[in-house]
Amino acid sequence: MNTVAFIVIAILTLTGALAAAALQNLMHAALSLVVAFVGLAAFFFLLGAEFVGLVQVFVYIGAVAVLIVFTILLTRRDAEKDHDFNWGGALIAIAVFAGLVWAILKTPSLAIDVVQIEPLTVKRIGEVLMTDYVWPLQCVGILLTAALIGALILVMEEKNSKS
Amino acid sequence: MSDSLDQILVRAKQMLLSLLAGAPDWVIQLASSLINIFALLGVFLTLFALMSVLERKILGRMQNRYGPNRVGPFGLFQPVADGIKMLIKEDIVPARADKVVHFLAPVLIAAAAILAVGVVPYGRNMTPFAIDGGILFFFAVGSTNELAVFMAGWGSNNKFSMLGAMRAIAQMVSYELPLIIVTLPVVMIVGSLSADAIVAAQSGYALGFAPRWFVFTPWGAAAFVLFFVSGLVESNRTPFDVPEGESEIVAGHMTEYSGFKYATFFMAEYLGMFAVSGIAVTLFLGGWHAPIRVLEFIPSYVWFFAKLSVLLFMFIWSRGTLPRARVDQMMNFAWKFMLPMAFTCIVAAAVWHYAGGGMAGWLWSLVMIAAVYITLSLLLDTRKKFAPRTYRFAE
Numbered sequence: 001m002n003t004v005a006f007i008v009i010a011i012l013t014l015t016g017a018l019a020a021a022a023l024q025n026l027m028h029a030a031l032s033l034v035v036a037f038v039g040l041a042a043f044f045f046l047l048g049a050e051f052v053g054l055v056q057v058f059v060y061i062g063a064v065a066v067l068i069v070f071t072i073l074l075t076r077r078d079a080e081k082d083h084d085f086n087w088g089g090a091l092i093a094i095a096v097f098a099g100l101v102w103a104i105l106k107t108p109s110l111a112i113d114v115v116q117i118e119p120l121t122v123k124r125i126g127e128v129l130m131t132d133y134v135w136p137l138q139c140v141g142i143l144l145t146a147a148l149i150g151a152l153i154l155v156m157e158e159k160n161s162k163s
Numbered sequence: 164m165s166d167s168l169d170q171i172l173v174r175a176k177q178m179l180l181s182l183l184a185g186a187p188d189w190v191i192q193l194a195s196s197l198i199n200i201f202a203l204l205g206v207f208l209t210l211f212a213l214m215s216v217l218e219r220k221i222l223g224r225m226q227n228r229y230g231p232n233r234v235g236p237f238g239l240f241q242p243v244a245d246g247i248k249m250l251i252k253e254d255i256v257p258a259r260a261d262k263v264v265h266f267l268a269p270v271l272i273a274a275a276a277i278l279a280v281g282v283v284p285y286g287r288n289m290t291p292f293a294i295d296g297g298i299l300f301f302f303a304v305g306s307t308n309e310l311a312v313f314m315a316g317w318g319s320n321n322k323f324s325m326l327g328a329m330r331a332i333a334q335m336v337s338y339e340l341p342l343i344i345v346t347l348p349v350v351m352i353v354g355s356l357s358a359d360a361i362v363a364a365q366s367g368y369a370l371g372f373a374p375r376w377f378v379f380t381p382w383g384a385a386a387f388v389l390f391f392v393s394g395l396v397e398s399n400r401t402p403f404d405v406p407e408g409e410s411e412i413v414a415g416h417m418t419e420y421s422g423f424k425y426a427t428f429f430m431a432e433y434l435g436m437f438a439v440s441g442i443a444v445t446l447f448l449g450g451w452h453a454p455i456r457v458l459e460f461i462p463s464y465v466w467f468f469a470k471l472s473v474l475l476f477m478f479i480w481s482r483g484t485l486p487r488a489r490v491d492q493m494m495n496f497a498w499k500f501m502l503p504m505a506f507t508c509i510v511a512a513a514v515w516h517y518a519g520g521g522m523a524g525w526l527w528s529l530v531m532i533a534a535v536y537i538t539l540s541l542l543l544d545t546r547k548k549f550a551p552r553t554y555r556f557a558e
Contacts, residue, residue: 027317031264034310054299062306062339066332069313122296122356 005046013039021093026072034065051122169462172202173288199281199291207280211433212242218479225483252422257320260419264318269420269427272311276434278304283441284358286451286464297358298350301442302343305397308435309335312406312416315428319419327415330490331406334396337497338403342393344505345386348512349377349446358442362450372456376449381529382511385536387447389505391477394439396493398432400478402485403493440474441467500539507535 016035023029037060044053129137167174176198183191216231216238223230231238256265282297284290294300309332316328350356353364365376377383396403407415417428444450448470451463488496511528518524 027261027264031314050294050296051299054296054303057303058299058306061310062303066309066313066336069310069317070332073317122299123354 002046009039009042009046013043027069030065030068030072033068034061037061037065051125169287169464171462172286172464176202203281203291204277207277207434207437208430210437211430212246214433214475215245215429216241218482221476221479222483225480246426249423249426254422254424255419257419259320261318261320264314265419266318266424268311268315268318268416269424269431271314272308272431273427273434275304275307275311276431276438279438280434280441282358283438283445284362284450285441285467286462289451289464290359293359294357296356298346298356298361298442298446301438302339302346305435305438306339308397315420316416319416321419323413323418324416327406327412327418330412331399331416334403334405334490334493334497337494338393338396338501341389341497341501341505342397344502345389345393345508346442346446348382348386348508351509351512352377352516358445358450362445362452365449366452368456374449374452374454376447376452378447378449380512380515381525381532382508382515383447385504385511385532386508387443389501389508390443390447391474393501394436394443395478395481396497398435398439398478400432400436401482402488404487405490405493436475436478437471440471440478443474444470495543499543503539504532504535507532 013036016032016037016039019032020029020036023032037056041053041056041060044050044056176195179198180191180195183194186194219241220230220238231241234240234244256262279301281291282294282300284293290297292300312328312331312335316324316326316331319325349361353361355361355364365374367375369375373379378387399406407417412418417425420428444467451467453459453461453463453466511531514531515524515528518527
C-alpha cells in the first residue's frame with residue numbers, strides 16, 4: 001500500500017512542479033506550485049514525520065503560497081502575457097538535476113536494515129528545541145523579529161507628510 | 164447501561180468492521196476511515212441544514228418577526244427547499260473569469276472545512292482522525308482557507324471579488340495570530356498537541372465538584388473569549404463579516420458565484436463555524452466531559468453537542484445584536500488588543516503552572532490578566548479624542 005501511495009503522491013508532486021515551471025500564466029504556475037507543496041507534505045506524512053508535514057502545509061500553503069500570489073498580483077502588470085521559452089533557465093535546471101544525480105550516484109548506498117528509530121513526536125521536537133537547539137532557536141527568533149520591525153518601518157505612514 | 168449507551172456508536176462501527184473479518188489489513192483500514200468520513204459528513208451536513216433554519220428562526224425572533232414557517236412543521240423543511248432551489252439554479256461563470264481557478268476555489272474551501280471538523284473528539288473514543296498533532300492539523304488546514312478565498316477573488320475577475328478577497332485575507336491573517344497564540348497556554352499546560360490528551364487533561368473535579376475545564380482558570384477564561392472572537396472573524400461572521408459587506412462590496416469574494424457553488428461557500432462557512440466551536444469546546448470547555456459528576460450517565464457525545472450548540476447559539480446571537488465593524492477598527496483591535504492579550508495569557512498560564520495551580524497561582528494569573536486588560540483599555544481609549552470627523556480622501 002505504501003508503494004502505491006508513494007507512486008500516486010510522486011506523480012502528483014512532479015506534475016505540480018512541472019506545471020509550475022511550464023505554465024505560461026504566472027498565477028496558474030503559482031497555484032500549481034501549491035499542488036507540489038501538498039505533495040511534499042503528503043510525503044512527510046507517508047514517512048511518519050507528522051509534525052514536519054503539518055508545518056509544511058501550515059507554512060508553505062498558508063503563508064508562502066499566499067505571499068507568492070500576492071507578490072504576483074501586486075507587482076506584475078503582465079501576469080497574463082506570453083513569455084518566450086527560457087533557455088537559460090532550462091540549462092540551469094538541467095545542470096542542477098545532473099549535479100544532484102551525480103551526487104546521489106556517488107553516495108554509497110545506506111545500509112538496508114535500518115535501526116528501528118522511535119517515532120518522532122511533537123513533544124520530543126519541543127524538548128530538543130528547548131534544550132540542545134535553544135541558541136539557534138533564539139537566533140532565528142531575533143532574525144524574524146528584525147524582519148518584522150523592518151517590514152513595519154517600510155510600510156509606516158510618515159507623520160509629517162502633507163495631511 | 165450508561166456505559167453501553169455511551170459507546171453505542173463505537174460498538175456499531177466495530178460491528179460493521181467485524182463483517183469484514185478476514186479481509187486484508189488495508190481493506191479494514193480503508194473501511195474504517197470511510198465509516199468515519201461518512202459519519203462526519205452525515206452528522207455535519209444535517210447539522211448545517213438544521214443550523215441554517217435555526218439561525219433564521221432565532222434571528223427572526225430577535226428582530227420581532229416569524230422567520231421561515233411555511234415549509235413543513237415550524238419551517239423545519241426549509242433547508243430542503245433551499246437545497247433544491249440552489250441545485251436547479253443556473254450556474255453562471257463570468258466570460259472573462261479564469262474558469263479552472265473559479266471552479267476550484269469552492270472545492271478547496273469545502274475540502275478544508277470538512278478536514279477541519281475531523282480532528283475534534285466528539286465523545287469517549289470518538290475522534291475521527293486521532294493524530295498526534297490534532298490541534299496543529301486544525302490550524303494547518305484552516306490556513307489553506309486564505310488561498311481558497313484568494314482563488315475565488317482572483318478567478319472571478321471582478322473588482323468587488325478581488326477587494327473582498329483582499330479584505331478577507333487581511334483579516335484572516337491578522338486574527339489567525341491571536342487564534343493560534345491563545346491555544347498555546349492550553350497546549351503548554353497539557354504538554355500535548357493531541358486533542359484527546361487535551362480533553363483527558365480536563366477530566367475530574369477540583370474540590371470534589373468544580374469541573375477542571377480550562378475556562379474556569381483566569382488565563383483559560385481570557386483565552387476562551389479571545390479564541391471565540393478570533394473564531395468569529397475566521398468564519399467571517401457578523402460583527403466581523405467585512406469581506407462580504409453587502410453595503411460596500413456586493414458580496415466580496417462570493418460576488419460571481421451562483422447556484423450550487425455559492426451554496427458550497429455557504430456550507431464551508433458553517434462547517435468552519437462548527438470546527439472552530441468544536442475546537443473551542445475541546446480546548447476550553449472540557450470536550451465531552453460532563454459538568455457535574457451526577458450527570459455523567461448522559462452519553463459523552465450528548466455533552467459535546469450540547470456545548471457545541473451553546474457556542475453556535477452565541478454565534479447567531481452576536482449576529483443578531485451587533486452591527487458590522489469597520490475594517491480599520493477590526494485591524495486595530497487585532498493588533499493592538501487581541502495580540503497583547505493573547506501573549507499575556509501565555510505568561511499567566513506559565514505563572515499558574517509554576518505556582519502549582521493552587522490559590523496563589525489563581526490570584527497571580529488573575530492579577531496579571533486584569534492589569535494588562537486595564538492598561539490596554541486605558542491606552543487604547545479614544546473617547547477623549549472625539550472631534551468633528553475629518554475626511555482624508557473624500558473632500
